[in-house]
Amino acid sequence: MARRLVVIGNGMAGARTVEEILERGGGDLFDITMFGAEPYGNYNRILLSTVLSGAEDESGIFLNDVDWYAANRIDLHPGVRVTRIDRFARTVTDELGGTTPYDKLILATGSDAFVPPIAGLHRPGRGYHQGVFTFRTLDDTRGMIRYAREHQRAVVIGGGLLGLEAARGLQSHLPHVTLVHSAGHLMNAQLDSQAGAILRRSVEALGIEVVIGARTTEILGKEAVTGVRLADGRTIRCDIVVVAAGIRPNTALAERSGLDVERGIVVDDQMRCLDEPDIYAVGECVQHRGETYGLVAPLWEQARVLADHLTGADPDAAYHGSRTATKLKVAGVDVATMGLKEPDRDDDETVVFAERRRGVYQSVVIRDGRLAGATLLGDVSKAAFLIQAFDRGSPLPEERIRLLFDLGGPSAETSAAELADEAQVCNCNGVTKAAIVGAVQSGTRTVGGVADATRAGKGCGSCKTLVGQIVEWAAGGEVEEDESASWYVPGIPLAKPELMTTIRNMELKSVSAVFAALAPGGAEDARSKMGLASLLRMMWAGEYVDERDARFINDRVHANIQRDGTFSVVPQMKGGVTTPHQLRRIADVAERYRVPMVKLTGGQRIDLLGVRKEDLPAVWADLDMPSGYAYGKSFRTVKTCVGLEFCRFGLGDSTTLGIAIESRFQGLESPAKLKLAVTGCPRNCAEAYVKDLGVVAVEGGRWEIYVGGAAGAHIRKGDLLTTVDTADEVIRLTGRFLQFYREHANWLERTYAFVPRYGVDRLRALIVDDVDGLGAGLDERMDASIAAYRDPWKEGAALATPGQFRTSLPLIALPRRVP
Ligand SMILES: Cc1cc2nc3c(=O)[nH]c(=O)nc-3n(C[C@H](O)[C@H](O)[C@H](O)COP(=O)(O)OP(=O)(O)OC[C@H]3O[C@@H](n4cnc5c(N)ncnc54)[C@H](O)[C@@H]3O)c2cc1C
Ligand code: SF4
DSSP: OOEEEEEEOOSHHHHHHHHHHHHTTHHHHEEEEEEESSSSSEEOGGGHHHHHHTSSOGGGGEEEOHHHHHHTTOEEEETOOEEEEETTTTEEEETTSOEEEOSEEEEOOOEEEOOOOOBTSBOTTSSBOTTEEEOSSHHHHHHHHHHHHTOSEEEEEOOSHHHHHHHHHHTTTOSEEEEEOSSSSTTTTTSOHHHHHHHHHHHHHTTOEEEOSOOEEEEEOSSSOOEEEETTSOEEEOSEEEEOSOEEEOOHHHHHTTOOBSSSEEEOTTSBBTTOTTEEEOSTTEEETTBOOOSHHHHHHHHHHHHHHHHTSOTTOOOOOOOOEEEEEETTEEEEEEEOSSOOSTTOEEEEEEEGGGTEEEEEEEETTEEEEEEEESOOTTHHHHHHHHHHTOOOOSSGGGGTSOSSSOOHHHHHHHSOTTOEEETTTTEEHHHHHHHHHTTOOSHHHHHHHHOTTOSSSTTHHHHHHHHHHHTTTOOOOOGGGGOSBTTBOOOHHHHHHHHHHHTOOSHHHHHHHHSGGGOOOHHHHHHHHHHHHHHHGGGOOOOGGGSOHHHHHTSEEOTTSOEEEOBOOGGGOOOHHHHHHHHHHHHHTTOSEEEEOTTSOEEEEEEOGGGHHHHHHHHTOOBOOOSSSBEEEEEEOOHHHHOTTOOSOHHHHHHHHHHHHTTOBOSSOEEEEEESSTTOTTOGGGSSEEEEEEGGGEEEEEESOEESSSEEOOEEEEEESSHHHHHHHHHHHHHHHHHHSOTTOOHHHHHHHHOHHHHIIIIISOTTSOHHHHHHHHHHHHHTOOOGGGSOSSOSSTTTTSOOSOOOOOOOOOO
16 A cells, blocks of 8 residues: 655755655655645745746746646645644644644755844734735745835845845836845855955946945834834835845744754754654755755755655665755856855965956865865856866866866866766756756757756756757757747647648648647647647637647636635626626525635626535536636636716716627637726726726727736736727727737737737737738638637536546645635
């Protein structure tokens, strides 16, 4: 019988350990249960900096989404904290009161932000003062972004890696950022004072104000933050304070459960907790041979050893500690450090090169003829070579300057060749040179393909050049261009226009037909199915041949999967208008199926949250209302204000027009979701300026049409496409714009990216002025799609596939607030 493996902590170390265990066949050896206090799958914490700066969308940082766990038969409890380990009963208890037995237990609880004692940081009984944040989790990052957008001045406390990242990221949201650091120079744990001073210049050149040697003693402000006070009495005005003063291993649970804890949870070379044959710990929560680690590279080594040990793949596996050589991109500045940052013995040799103007600083420390440390700032081209010399302790060139400059010494390319197989190239994702070479040897000849296959270069990006060099070297100069960048979906080597022409010419009407005809070797590709299904449905309307497995779970059951594995059901409410009869029916259904939460959505509809998958057909049948498409890559909703009919300011009948638009375009497939609004005057109560398409009534009975707006993770005011005289014109041009977008946008490209890419002037010329004569064709194809519309819940009660409504995910009880 499989043994029960429980993992507490679903962060980078916990999830990576489980991946390594599965790779060694551990899926057959163990029934795996994971608890993660954060309500998500597993994400790359390193990339929070890029989410904060807006360079990366949240969706791009997930390493494993919730589906991955289900697919690997891992019972994930996201958003559930473990509160106690009973080592004698061999169970863990979680905050919801659940008890889970284990045969083997892994703690991977990571670190918490360290918050120094500063007066006014907390409000009694209410957590942090309003405007105070730490920087550790996705939720912290979201909170910071929301708050920063509405304010002007930020102070970041802490001038280490995290503080610099926070300061740089905040600059995307507000104009004034001050970094306050208590030590005498920035990144003092990694850099000497000279390098710190050069880094400061580079950071100031980015527009960040830097105050060093300054200890923050008090947060000012009664209701919300208004500033900070420093130990010398100075004050700095601000509306937001981010505390990024370091991290502390999260050992509370281990301590409470009686495990041996010093600075971290004490483990031996097999990552086993002291005197506990079946409890292990990995990651930042661990103390091994007196060391704790705050970067990912050591965690990957620990994860491999633990997986080897637990699965028996290598009974001799042992972790001997990591030498921390690090290559990072901090606030856009390249940094590589290893070993000693400065000489600390009289006979240590040093070579230092500084070029302040370019922000370059390089230094090496040599002891007994071996590299004992190096610091590279601004120019890290020699990092790979130096990291190798540091890791292997290999002899150094007699002419020491060759360590820093290519005076006939090893060039970057040579160092790619000479790099040891086990050398870690991508620290963020723990990818070795051997893994990259392996991907090339198995036939991947593009840098992007190798990155997809290994994840190398998909973290902070500082290793991308080296990854490219290794791919080039391994491919013997036969690297191919990454053509796939222009493909519509990854599995079919064609850009959207060619793909559409071929599909039309060959009359391919189902996803499997497209794969059979156009994919290399006819191979089906899971990542391409949704995009193709959407495209085909748009192109063929009623003639499209539906295959259920080409759909995402939401599209298979016509409801929105939630984090606990239940679904949310949103009946249609055109233009946000409902009737007492509808409300009564919704209330009855909510009671009958014990729906845990009934909520108004931002799009003026009612959401029934927490419906079990197997209840969905009955819920829809009892509601007897059309679906509101709250889940699909499709036309969703038209928000309206009360407009002319009731409002004192109304200039146009926004409600009637909104309902007409929603009735016409309901359920329409599109490359990404479409949210619309119609508002009765420029006071904009329905927020039409920030919708994919927004209509605003103006003086003289006219209507303005805006396109490409957004007010989600991305905020953009739409561009004025045109102003028209009648509601009919609005409906006609809305159809044209939507059809043009459906035919030309990339898969998952929202209008806020599509409209600027095309340019509103060009769109106006094509759609409104019809300069190329496309209008009639667009109208005709849109009419065909509309005619083919069927409400999925009206199609009859028969199952589309036998397992359509079988539960597939373990249902997890989430804490719920029901008024
Ligand atoms: C903004 C930022 C930038 C960074 N940049 C870099 C970088 O450039 N390079 C680098 O090498 N490293 C970087 N790091 C550090 C890196 O992210 C960490 O080393 C790594 O995430 C640690 O992994 P972990 O699994 O040990 O801990 P974590 O990733 O913190 O995961 C621990 C998880 O355990 C959960 N947990 C804790 N207690 C419980 C409980 N009782 N029950 C259930 N779940 C629990 C937590 O919610 C958390 O999700 C950065 C970190 C941050 C925050
Ligand atoms: S947008 Fe204008 S018409 Fe509509 S509710 Fe607001 S004020 Fe009234």
